[in-house]
Every structure is written in structure tokens, then in C-alpha cells.
Amino acid sequence: MPSRLSDQLKHPDFASLHELPDSYAWNQRDDGAVGEAFATEVVPVVDLDDPNALQGIGHACRTWGVFQVTNHGIPRGLLDMVECTCRTLFSLPLEQKLKAARSPDGVSGYGFARISSFFSKLMWSEGFTIVGTPDEHFRQLWPHGYNKHCDVIKEYKEEMKKLAGRLMWLMLASLGIIPNQDIEWAGPKADFKEASAALQLNYYPACPDPDRAMGLAAHTDSTLLTILHQNNTSGLQVFKEGAGWVTVPPVPGGLVINVGDLMHILSNGTYQSVLHRAMVNRTRHRLSLAYLYGPPSCVEISPHPKLVGPTHPPLYRPVTWNEYLHTKAKHFNKALS
Ligand SMILES: C=C1C[C@]23C[C@H]1CC[C@H]2[C@@]12CCC[C@@](C)(C(=O)O1)[C@H]2[C@@H]3C(=O)O
């Protein structure tokens, strides 16, 4: 039984904590020891303007399940603006943020990471999940002047959607799957226009005892792919078989792309979803924005016929994104099996 410490506790005001409370100390082994990343391997960086980008992405997905992209076409100014909205949001007084708190069975709004209930220790972070438009919640946060923040988020989601469609095309093509012919829901222009998505804003305040704290515990994303923007403070780590935990350093203007569980299923395990977590910092706060990208709600994802055969039986049964999110909410990191 997961212990539900997160349900019993009130949201903390992190700035008022000058010592790490015991409920946030992750040094016990059963919580996944915190420890440091010493690996010397480097997460691949793919320049999307490079004619060999497709091969680079294929290789990164097969060996890492994660890569960074540059020359992705998202304007730097937009990244700065969305970061600014994020910072403004999390700097609001706690009681203001709680006006937009996520309801116990809801998805959008302010709160602890959803995976908190699977751990007996708390995470040193705050989150805000946006599904659909942010209008309703942003009006609760900023009764006056919420419009400009909504516009930034909407523009960011639009730009992310285009980039995600492009990345889907490249990832699938690198598996020998041609979206125009082989994936019906890719649409006539193979731009994955009907796809669904959520945006997760994460804030990791500076922490008095970072070596014993955990920003966001190890997980895989229940997505096809995730596009992650981190500010200039490192903290994201990915797990690589044989290498251990590897820090993903912020690349100026770069974006991190994670393979999610649904891509893992679609590729019949050829592209494995990447286990990742976020660490915290003693003196600097850290921000990240995850664009969680999945199929249209009615579409079932299953191992693609092109990757299945007599010697490669399908390893997973068909699921919709919603079904998978429910399985994940129940079984967490065992959801794939
Ligand atoms: C569309 C999604 C994907 C969710 C659930 C729902 C909205 C929020 C997403 C996250 C974001 C933070 C990590 C994660 C593990 C979490 O706790 O909430 C994600 C989860 C998943 O990938 O399973």
C-alpha cells in the first residue's frame, strides 16, 4: 500500500523552511537513495537543421530514450516569456496559489506532483498542471491581468504542438514507419493535428539540504514524447543502463526530448521510455516546463504492425491514453508491465 503522506500534509511555504524537515529527507534506501550522478556519458544533442538529424534521433532513442534538440524553431523570446509567467505564478503567496489548487480527483491546477502518493517522503517542489486552456485557473490566480499570461501559455502550447508533430514524424520515420501511410491518426498532412497534450510547470525552490532532498522522484512519462524546457539551473537526471544517473546539463536555447511509455508501446520496446528525476539546489531555484504529448483521446496505441512479426511478438496490448493514465495512477512505474 502506498502511504499517503502527501494527502495528510498541507502545502508548505518552502521559503519559511530553513532546515529540511524529516518528511523531506530521502536518505533511506527504500525511497531510492538520492546520491550523486558521476557518470561521464553525455546525453546526445541533435541539431534539427542537420541533414542527419533523423539518424541522430534514431540512435538516441535506441540507446538513451532521451536527447536534446537545438535549432528547433521555438523563438527564444517565447521561451523567456513562458519562463517569466512560470516564475510569476510560483512567486504568488501560497494562499493565492491554493485558490487554483488541483481538486483531489482533478488533473489541472496547483499542487504536489501526482506521483507523490507512491512515496513515503515528500518532494521539494511545486507543480501546476494545465490541461486545455489555462483561463479558469489563471483567473483565480490573477483576477486582474490574467489575459497576458493565458496568451503566453496558449502560444507556447501551439508552438510545442508543431514541434512535437515534427519530432513524432522523425522518431517514427527512424523506425521505418511512414506516418502518412502507416499511422492513420497522423492526419492527411502527417502533422498529428488531432494529438492531445498537457503542460506541467515545475518549480524547485532553493533547498537548505539538497543532498538529502528530492525534487521530483524517478518516473517515466505516460506520453508518446515529452518536450522539456529547463531554466539555466541543472537538476534533471536520466537513468542509463550501465552508466547510472546522468545529469542533463541545460543547453542554452535547447530542449530535452523524452521518449514516453506510449512510444515505448508503439515501438514494441525498440524505443524505451526513459527513467528520470529532478534534483534540487542549495542556492538557486529551478524551473522546468514539460509539454506532455499523447495521441487523440479515442485512439488506441499498440505495437506497430511493421515492428511485429513471427520473431517479434507484440509485447503490449492496445491502450488509449486515458486508460494508460489510469493504469499509471494505480500501478505507477509497473504500469508498462
Ligand atoms: C498527462 C499527464 C501525464 C502526467 C499525468 C497527466 C498530467 C500531469 C503529468 C505529470 C507531470 C509530472 C510527472 C508525472 C509523472 C506526474 O506526476 O504528473 C506526469 C504524469 C505522467 O506522465 O504519468
Ligand SMILES: O=C(O)CCC(=O)C(=O)O
Ligand atoms: O524538472 C525536470 O527536469 C523534470 C520534470 C519532469 O520530469 C516532468 O514534469 O515530467
Ligand SMILES: [Fe+2]
Ligand atoms: Fe517527467
